[in-house]
Amino acid sequence: MKIAIASGKGGTGKTTVATCLAQVLAETGLRVRYLDCDVEEPNGHLFLHPEIYESKPVTVPVPEVDREKCVGCGLCAKICQYAAIACVKKKVVTFPELCHGCGGCARVCPAGAIREVGRGIGVAETGRSCKIDFAQGCLRVGEAMSPSLIRQVRDIPTGAELDIIDAPPGTSCPAITAIRGADFVLLVTEPTPFGLNDLALALDMVRELDIPRAVVVNRHEDENLSARKFCSERHVQIAAEIPDDRRVAEAYSQGLLPVIALPEYRPYFLDLWANVNKLATGTPGKEPA
Amino acid sequence: MKIAVTSEGSTLEAAVDPRFGRCKYFIVVDTDTGAFEAVDNVQNLNAAQGAGIQSAETVVNQGAEAVLTGHCGPKAFRTLSTGEVKIYVGVEGTVREAVEAFKAGKLQASENADVEGHW
Numbered sequence: 292m293k294i295a296i297a298s299g300k301g302g303t304g305k306t307t308v309a310t311c312l313a314q315v316l317a318e319t320g321l322r323v324r325y326l327d328c329d330v331e332e333p334n335g336h337l338f339l340h341p342e343i344y345e346s347k348p349v350t351v352p353v354p355e356v357d358r359e360k361c362v363g364c365g366l367c368a369k370i371c372q373y374a375a376i377a378c379v380k381k382k383v384v385t386f387p388e389l390c391h392g393c394g395g396c397a398r399v400c401p402a403g404a405i406r407e408v409g410r411g412i413g414v415a416e417t418g419r420s421c422k423i424d425f426a427q428g429c430l431r432v433g434e435a436m437s438p439s440l441i442r443q444v445r446d447i448p449t450g451a452e453l454d455i456i457d458a459p460p461g462t463s464c465p466a467i468t469a470i471r472g473a474d475f476v477l478l479v480t481e482p483t484p485f486g487l488n489d490l491a492l493a494l495d496m497v498r499e500l501d502i503p504r505a506v507v508v509n510r511h512e513d514e515n516l517s518a519r520k521f522c523s524e525r526h527v528q529i530a531a532e533i534p535d536d537r538r539v540a541e542a543y544s545q546g547l548l549p550v551i552a553l554p555e556y557r558p559y560f561l562d563l564w565a566n567v568n569k570l571a572t573g574t575p576g577k578e579p580a
Numbered sequence: 581m582k583i584a585v586t587s588e589g590s591t592l593e594a595a596v597d598p599r600f601g602r603c604k605y606f607i608v609v610d611t612d613t614g615a616f617e618a619v620d621n622v623q624n625l626n627a628a629q630g631a632g633i634q635s636a637e638t639v640v641n642q643g644a645e646a647v648l649t650g651h652c653g654p655k656a657f658r659t660l661s662t663g664e665v666k667i668y669v670g671v672e673g674t675v676r677e678a679v680e681a682f683k684a685g686k687l688q689a690s691e692n693a694d695v696e697g698h699w
Contacts, residue, residue: 373629374631377633379636380640382662384633384658
């Protein structure tokens with residue numbers, strides 16, 4: 292099973308929920324893998340402190356033009372949807388940083404003048420944190436093509452029973468790439484106008500992808516029931532409400548998982564998992580021991 | 581010779597558009613006859629990326645040998661240079677004034693892009 296932890300707004304607690312869930316489920320004996328797909332700013336490692344076993348460079352294929360063979364027909368520039376190739380005065384100019392690596396240019400070239408070469412955009416790393424299998428992507432600073440890297444991290448083979456995908460925030464290509472293929476999406480929000488506004492956008496995205504979903508309300512306050520009202524209006528279940536607690540922030544600031552620093556938080560995540568199983572299958576799931 | 585001026589409108593009296601890639605129009609002027617044509621650039625104005633590159637292709641395909649504009653980024657500059665188009669930045673006023681200044685030899689071609697991409 293694959294669960295993606297996403298949000299519209301950044302900083303709502305995706306990584307906190309993803310890492311705590313991974314920790315409590317690993318403790319129950321489930322083989323869990325945590326994947327940090329927030330490749331522009333991976334931070335799960337700050338809390339899981341993994342030992343990295345392998346770091347593989349990730350490349351995207353970009354065109355290399357053989358000037359000798361090029362006939363200057365401009366078909367490559369015409370097919371490129373990203374303006375990564377221009378053809379002026381029968382001369383081809385390439386902009387590798389704009390290339391999405393679709394390979395269209397090499398395919399349409401009638402002269403066989405385009406060869407695809409790998410351009411490094413970052414690394415995909417695998418390792419282990421105690422009982423948790425760990426994977427993360429790190430995009431090179433200045434790169435814009437995060438979806439290619441996210442896809443490669445997401446698709447690293449595994450023997451784990453459960454993949455917990457820590458998605459990037461937002462509702463554009465990087466978030467969609469991380470979420471696509473998941474069996475369930477948890478949308479983490481905070482009960483603020485900004486949080487709920489972006490939750491609405493994220494919900495629309497997940498609905499469009501047609502993936503079962505539920506909301507986790509982080510920094511929940513009893514007197515602030517705006518998130519409950521919102522979720523009931525939008526017909527989406529709340530799978531957990533995590534209280535607003537300064538001690539959680541203090542643990543966070545020291546790189547400690549709340550479920551380890553504050554063991555009373557473990558039941559929140561065990562209940563969350565039980566709720567996910569109920570909502571994902573319509574029947575009570577495997578209850579953790 | 582033909583020159584292209586980035587413009588906020590479709591006439592010679594319109595202001596020079598300071599942006600190259602996302603200008604509203606290119607006014608392509610024949611400096612010998614004074615004849616001109618307005619080329620709508622709305623497609624690149626709304627492009628997600630690569631506006632400068634594709635605008636540069638438009639300019640080259642129009643047969644212009646020089647472009648007069650406010651600013652030009654590195655990708656557009658590279659594409660224009662490959663297309664053997666001279667680039668004049670820092671141009672202001674109306675399109676007509678810009679063309680007159682060019683004809684009078686008051687403008688100086690740039691050696692490099694004058695702004696970063698996505699400025």
